[in-house]
Amino acid sequence: MPRSDTADKRAPHGDARISRRGLLTGVGIALIAGRRPVLAQTPIRFGLTPVFLNNDLELLSKLKAYLERATGYPVQLVTRRTYQEITSLLVSGQLEAAWICGYPYVQYRDQLSLVAVPVWHGKPLYQSYLIVKEDRLVNAAEDLRGDIHAFSDPNSNSGFLVTRALLADWGETPDSFFRTSIYTYGHRNVIRAVASGLADSGSVDGYVWEVVRDVEPELAGATRIVRRSEWLGFPPIATPARLAGAPEVRAIAQALAGMQGDPIGQDVLDMLRLDGFEATGPELFDPIAAMYDKIRSAG
Amino acid sequence: MRWFGALPLTVRVPAVVALLMIAVSVTVSEHVLSRLNETQERHLRALGGAYMDGLSSSLVPHVLRGDVWEVFDVLDRARDRYEALRPIETVVTGSDGRIVAATDPTKAPTLSPLPVEFSDRFSTSDIAIDSSEDRAYARRVLAHQGQTIGAIYAAFDISHLSAERADVMRTLLLSNGLLTLLLAGIGYFATRRMVMPMRILGEHLRNSLDSVPEPIPASKLPRPGSEARRLFDSFNTLVRAEREREDLTLKLAEEERLASLGRLASGMAHEINNPLGGLFNALDTIKRHGDTASVRETAVSLVERGLHGIRDVVAAALHTYRPDRSPRPFGPSDIEDLGLLIRPELRRRHLDLQWDNDLRDPVDVPNAPLRQAVLNLLLNACNAAPDNGTVGLRVVRSETGLTIEISDTGEGLPEDAIGILTDPAGPAPIGTGSGLGLWMVRRSVTEIGGTIDVDRSNLGGGLVRLRIPVQTFSLDHGVRTDDAA
Numbered sequence: 001m002p003r004s005d006t007a008d009k010r011a012p013h014g015d016a017r018i019s020r021r022g023l024l025t026g027v028g029i030a031l032i033a034g035r036r037p038v039l040a041q042t043p044i045r046f047g048l049t050p051v052f053l054n055n056d057l058e059l060l061s062k063l064k065a066y067l068e069r070a071t072g073y074p075v076q077l078v079t080r081r082t083y084q085e086i087t088s089l090l091v092s093g094q095l096e097a098a099w100i101c102g103y104p105y106v107q108y109r110d111q112l113s114l115v116a117v118p119v120w121h122g123k124p125l126y127q128s129y130l131i132v133k134e135d136r137l138v139n140a141a142e143d144l145r146g147d148i149h150a151f152s153d154p155n156s157n158s159g160f161l162v163t164r165a166l167l168a169d170w171g172e173t174p175d176s177f178f179r180t181s182i183y184t185y186g187h188r189n190v191i192r193a194v195a196s197g198l199a200d201s202g203s204v205d206g207y208v209w210e211v212v213r214d215v216e217p218e219l220a221g222a223t224r225i226v227r228r229s230e231w232l233g234f235p236p237i238a239t240p241a242r243l244a245g246a247p248e249v250r251a252i253a254q255a256l257a258g259m260q261g262d263p264i265g266q267d268v269l270d271m272l273r274l275d276g277f278e279a280t281g282p283e284l285f286d287p288i289a290a291m292y293d294k295i296r297s298a299g
Numbered sequence: 300m301r302w303f304g305a306l307p308l309t310v311r312v313p314a315v316v317a318l319l320m321i322a323v324s325v326t327v328s329e330h331v332l333s334r335l336n337e338t339q340e341r342h343l344r345a346l347g348g349a350y351m352d353g354l355s356s357s358l359v360p361h362v363l364r365g366d367v368w369e370v371f372d373v374l375d376r377a378r379d380r381y382e383a384l385r386p387i388e389t390v391v392t393g394s395d396g397r398i399v400a401a402t403d404p405t406k407a408p409t410l411s412p413l414p415v416e417f418s419d420r421f422s423t424s425d426i427a428i429d430s431s432e433d434r435a436y437a438r439r440v441l442a443h444q445g446q447t448i449g450a451i452y453a454a455f456d457i458s459h460l461s462a463e464r465a466d467v468m469r470t471l472l473l474s475n476g477l478l479t480l481l482l483a484g485i486g487y488f489a490t491r492r493m494v495m496p497m498r499i500l501g502e503h504l505r506n507s508l509d510s511v512p513e514p515i516p517a518s519k520l521p522r523p524g525s526e527a528r529r530l531f532d533s534f535n536t537l538v539r540a541e542r543e544r545e546d547l548t549l550k551l552a553e554e555e556r557l558a559s560l561g562r563l564a565s566g567m568a569h570e571i572n573n574p575l576g577g578l579f580n581a582l583d584t585i586k587r588h589g590d591t592a593s594v595r596e597t598a599v600s601l602v603e604r605g606l607h608g609i610r611d612v613v614a615a616a617l618h619t620y621r622p623d624r625s626p627r628p629f630g631p632s633d634i635e636d637l638g639l640l641i642r643p644e645l646r647r648r649h650l651d652l653q654w655d656n657d658l659r660d661p662v663d664v665p666n667a668p669l670r671q672a673v674l675n676l677l678l679n680a681c682n683a684a685p686d687n688g689t690v691g692l693r694v695v696r697s698e699t700g701l702t703i704e705i706s707d708t709g710e711g712l713p714e715d716a717i718g719i720l721t722d723p724a725g726p727a728p729i730g731t732g733s734g735l736g737l738w739m740v741r742r743s744v745t746e747i748g749g750t751i752d753v754d755r756s757n758l759g760g761g762l763v764r765l766r767i768p769v770q771t772f773s774l775d776h777g778v779r780t781d782d783a784a
Contacts, residue, residue: 148409150368180410182367189368197405198371 043074044248047086047098049153049235059271066264070255073248081185083155093240097252101235103157106289109282113244115237116256116277117284120207124280127206128158128229131194134222141166141227149178150190150199157288158205159187162229165291168298188212188219195222207234211273233284237277253279312490313483320482324475328468335467339460343435344426346384347455351439353377354451358391362399362441362449367409371400378402385456387434390417391441393449417452433458496527500534511545512538552739556671559678559736563616566643570612574605581605615639618670629669629701630661634694637674644681645690653691653706653758662701662769668743669703669767675740676705676763683709689758700749700768706756712763717753720763 046067048060060077067075078095080086087104089095091111105112117124130141138144151174152159167177174181182199184190187208193199206228213220237256239249256277259265269276303311354377361369374389390401392413401407407414420427420436427436435457441449499519506513514535521527581598588594615636634656645652673692680690688708695702712720719737723745744751749767756762 148367180367182409184368184372189372192375193368193371196371196375197403198367198400198409199404 041073042248043076044071044096044252045076045078045094046252047078047080047090047095047100049080049083049086049098049100056271059268062264062271063268066259066262066268067252067255070258070262070265071248071251073251083153087155090238090240093242095240096243096246096248097237097239099235099237101153101155101157102233102285102288103161103292104155105236105238106285106292107155109285109289111241112238113241114280114282115239115249115253117236117280118234118272119275119278120234120273122275123231124234124278124284125231126158126234127231128162129204129206129209129225130163130201130227131191131204131209131223132201132226133194133197134224136200136224138226142170144201144226145177146179147200148198149174149181150193150202151181151183152187152190152202152204153183153185156187156205157232157235157291158207158229159190159203161288161291161295162232163203164295166227166229168295173298191219191223195219201226207273214273230287232287233280236280236285308494309487309491313486316486317479317483320475320479324471324479328471328475331471332464332468335464339457339463340428343384343428343455343457343460346381347426347435347437347453350377350381350384350386350453351437351451353380354389354453355439355441358451359441359443359448362391362393363443365393365399367400371404374400374402385459387454387456389451389453390414391449391451394447399449413452417454428457430461433461496521496531500530503534503538507538512541514538548735548738551735552742555735555739559675563640563643566647567612567616567640569646570643571609574608578602578605612639626665626667628661629664629666631656631658633666633670634658634673634692637670637677637692640674641677641681641690644678648681648684649687650681650684651687651689653689653693655691655693657693657695658701659696662696662767664701664747664767664769668746669765672740672743672765673703673705675736676765679736680705680707680709680761680763683707683712683760685709688760691756691758700766703765703767704756704762705765706758706762707760708756708758709760711755712753712761720751720753723750 044067060079064075064077067073078086078089078098080089083101083104086095086098087100087108090098090100091108097115105114120126130144132138132144149163151163154160164174167173170177182193184193184202187205190199190202190204191209191212194202194204202223209220209223209225237252239246239252243249255265257279259269260276303314306314354373357373358370361373370391374391377389378386386402388402388406390407390413391399393399396413398407398409398411398413400409412418417436417438420429421438425438428434429436433456435455437453437455439451440447441451499515503513503515515531520531578601581601584598585595585602589598618633618636638652638654641652644650677690677692684690684707690708691704691706693702693704693706695704716734716737719734720741723741741751744765744767747767749765752764752766754762754764
């Protein structure tokens, strides 16, 4: 992603110098955006975690096109391998907004502000699943002791925190309960790891698992759900607290809220299998905050 | 291999061609297959090396960190990228020798020790080929800053290589088989075509053993200028020469017969002339003293006896030199005729005749050739015997046939004469100046199925013995009469 590289290099200097690459990018954006001259404006840098299918280039280009048109700003989509990297960029103000996970959000709740929360099946909620290979004869989370367990990301709510909190309830840690744990840095990778037999079980985002079941039935079909968690706040779009109320952030909030009424926006929602985005209060993430507190006290 | 030599050329040549072709194709096939094997192995090594290079460069950082997922992810993605190599299974181990990740974690689970199918294979080389399983195994040690941090083990499916070899083998077998058949077929037809003149020649040669040799007809002659044509022409020239020789022999024999006739005729003239003097005296006596009955009767009786003698001589000559059209059986009268015919010669040479005839009844043997043969032998004996010598004739009738022995007091028969007489297949002695009469004798005796042998006679000279087989006694033939005269 050369564009994000440019953004990273420029950001620390904080100047508006237009590099050659930036100029070319701007011309490209102007051509795409058509009537509205956007060249002079500071681009919105929008971070994406591997919370979902971030390797889908079509989705990324459509999302970018929609956001640019709906906000009137040039948009840079910034992706990183781990939640940690995106969260750091966001908290340090190197991103105007990012689609992060509920867990990093509660970790940095005082430094971040909610922009919007996706709506899935009519609610801004989702679950975490514990999955095993389809033919494995276990029916409860307790049976997974001694497994090689696949987590998605140490900063993922559904892909780590939920399971970690469950173990803490039992007085266990991943190291004590599982034989070993591996991180795949992607929910889809957790499904692959379990389906292939690389891991005996995995902690996966329920929303991603359901979408994968829809898109790649044979991959998700090779796994089976052993446990569903309680309903928790869907990974939100957040912005640094100091930018809350800034025009570009308001533009993003409006663009996300208005996705349903727009053909490209609807395309993006269809690809994401989401109903839309809505604004909610931070209390939606209280249960996640409670789990975070629990594991912090457990050590 | 004697049986092979007995086979016709049209089978032997294609068989040799086929054998050679089989030998050639076996050698060629072996070379092709071994070269193919080498090439395949080289390719496999190169591809396997490339696979390992590609994997190790991307795996080293992940193995260093012990990142199970990334190692698995690299392996999983590589599986589709190296389809030409057909990796079945790839296993990555860490520095402790335990598995970090494998393409099929169900077979090689993470954290477990390396499966034996890999661990036991790499004693000498980093690549091992197991033809019986159609598998190749490769190993690559992962190193970072001089430290061994792990290893990659990979198993490849090489069944397509065996299939390719089998396919090449099949193609070779099929094409060589067809080629062998084709060449053997061509060999068969070509040989058949080539030996055809030899077969024609062979048939003619075989036929000439039983009968008169026949020249090869023009319709069977190959095109002019060919080797076979020259051979056929030579054969035909030979046959024609042989026929000319035969004709000449017969002509000479006829001349010889006439010559001996001339000699006999002069003898017979004496034979007739001698009584003629007496006859004229008797006629004179009748003219002058015919009135006296006693004298006349004596004279007439004298004339009568003289004319009888003349008649016998003439009849014998006629029987010998103008044979009857229908053959008569050989009888005692024939022997008497022979005695009559040689008498002038005996007298001329002052020879004595030992006459011993055992034959009382005719036997079923054509008389003309036998008479001719015995007469010739008797005349020969007269020639061979010195003046005042003896010539013997002995005829013995036995159960199985007739034995006739002609002997004399001469020097005995010369070697070449014996050869002519006793060799039933010998050629006519043309140009040697003598022996033609003897050759005629042998021909006549062979004609009636008899044999000749030569011995020493107790008279001191040569003895020629004829054995003539007589199958049955035929009583139908009456005693020969002289009505033919």
